[in-house]
Amino acid sequence: GFDYDLVIIGAGVGGHGAALHAVEEGLKTAIIEGDVVGGTCVNRGCVPSKALLAVSGRMRELHDEHHMKSLGLQVSSTGYDRQAVADHANNLASKIRSNLTNSMKAMGVDILTGFGKIVGKQKVRYGKVGFPEKEITAKNIIIATGSVPFVPKGIEIDG
Template sequence: MHSSSISLCVPPPNSSLLNKSHKKCLDKLPFAPLNSQLCGLRNEVLRFSFTRFKRCEQHRVRKFVRNNVVSGLVAENGNAPTLFDYDLVIIGAGVGGHGAALHAVEKGLKTAIIEGDVIGGTCVNRGCVPSKALLAVSGRMRELKNEHHLKALGLQVSAAGYDRQAVADHANNLASKIRNNLTNSLKALGVDILTGVGTIMGTQRVKYGKVGFPDNEVTARDIIIATGSVPFVPRGIEVDGKTVITSDHALKLEFVPEWIAIVGSGYIGLEFSDVYTALGSEVVSPLFHFFSAIYFFKTAVL
């Protein structure tokens, strides 16, 4: 195991950026060069406890210390000092990448996250969140159709119906709300959001960019790969988005087929079986057990 040495030169702090109570804490910093063994810039190296500040203020103080108090050069294995753009770069802004970014900021690391699509990844945009929104609708539909149960409660309800587009909008709006919340939380904590497809170019170097635009490159002491997943499509199967679709298409609820065969009996297949039967589709039984989540549709027209 090799270690990295860092020489920290700590000048007197610019107290104009902080209030008096903050300045008292910063005044306790040792204003002299320190030599320590560490991995990354951590608060313990400064012998300075960020817990002296309120939780809502800790990020501001960490940023101040990193940008205005600490100037350091890291030399590894006796080589020339090296500076990085970030302590940590995360490729993928799904739930995993978002959680990693929050933890990194909590530890005082300068962090960036790269996303080639939308913040939130599979779970928020094409998985857990919209599917649970559709399941909530299917559950209500089943309750409204259960005349025997409603009658026992003394309730009388006319024939239950639904607006397909309104149901689809409900799922999409919920995903959009959570996606915006995740984005705002990253920005509020000072995490840089880099847009584009991330590619590791070498040791501690990452390239990112969009098709048709110039690529950018950043360096980082550490890199986390959190790229998520996409639906698996077996060889020989052509997904046309109409008669053969994946779970991504199914969540959009662009139409409700007369009958549907679901290939895959995992939780994804079971969830869609519940949703589409509640909305009036006939699900082919039994569910085919296979290694995919491809959905075969046949409408009344076909």
């Protein structure tokens, strides 16, 4: 037999969704994550950027004197704390990351830490640098690792 019915490499939004669906279908499921649960969207993309956009939207509203007066509000001054705004975005990402992890644990998904690689038919090896690797078997494997942009030689990324 196999260790798992399904092993998913990558615990971003796609891997998380696949894991929950698999468990609902009765499959013994493991997910392997080499960095942090949630992937780019939760940790560096969608969630933090939307949190920052929400803050900037609130500031824009507060600076719209005509709109504030129409609501019966008088705002004398507004300001922001750059670090507190960044902390808000990071805390939101952390909370969502925790919710994703807890939802998988509650459904019985085994969360395995390390970088996964397929090493044979229905075999996956995973581990962290400097630690012994472990090998597991699965009837099915999903690769949900997301992507990293390729930057050709001679092109510099600004920012």
